[in-house]
């Protein structure tokens with residue numbers, strides 16, 4: 001469980017997170033909201049890129065904000081960015097190995113863990129090709145393999161299926177939905193793709209101007225008139 005209490009971030013006169021208080025469960029949670037709502041800022045706080053002015057984050061009873069960045073990675077915090085981070089000239093195996101090294105997986109165990117991660121995402125056939133030569137879907141799966149190698153505890157995904165056609169997006173959603181059971185990690189997905197959120201997130205939280213507008217079972221949140229007014233209503237316009 002990830003317990004966020006009174007989390008506040010200020011950049012000069014802007015308050016991208018304004019006393020954000022919410023609990024994310026151990027499954028896959030969606031984090032939604034209009035542009036500028038504070039979603040990326042929240043991920044940046046969890047990753048240690050942004051220091052909040054106030055508030056706490058307890059992740060599985062550990063004080064996440066008290067850990068320095070590299071300790072968070074070793075603790076099991078992982079993140080997939082909107083922009084791919086894998087090195088195009090290296091193979092999927094080499095890319096995942098690099099991540100495995102960074103997050104402190106013991107050398108003797110690394111290759112086995114990397115193969116296991118590539119198998120989980122279904123990339124075990126394309127492990128030796130440079131990532132830059134892979135299809136968009138395979139590159140996304142390579143990014144996901146980097147996020148789940150070893151023993152992740154909290155995986156942050158920022159628009160994981162951006163730019164993929166619907167069928168591949170659905171396959172990726174199924175893979176993401178299986179992370180808690182098969183990898184033992186909680187997942188928070190930031191996405192504007194409501195189909196993806198509905199298909200893989202049991203619960204959802206909506207941010208608006210840095211405040212939690214609604215949080216709970218995904219179907220209830222998406223049907224909440226305040227959410228429709230603040231977010232969904234503007235999406236289709």
Ligand SMILES: Nc1ncnc2c1ncn2[C@@H]1O[C@H](COP(=O)(O)OP(=O)(O)OP(=O)(O)O)[C@@H](O)[C@H]1O
Nearest residue numbers: 011014015016033034035036037038039040041042
């Ligand atoms: N480094 C920064 N300095 C000043 N303001 C910032 C900084 N980073 C973000 N902001 C502001 O904080 C607010 C929240 O931005 P954030 O990127 O967290 O929103 P978001 O919900 O992720 O939006 P999007 O869906 O467009 O990615 C915005 O008003 C943004 O302009």
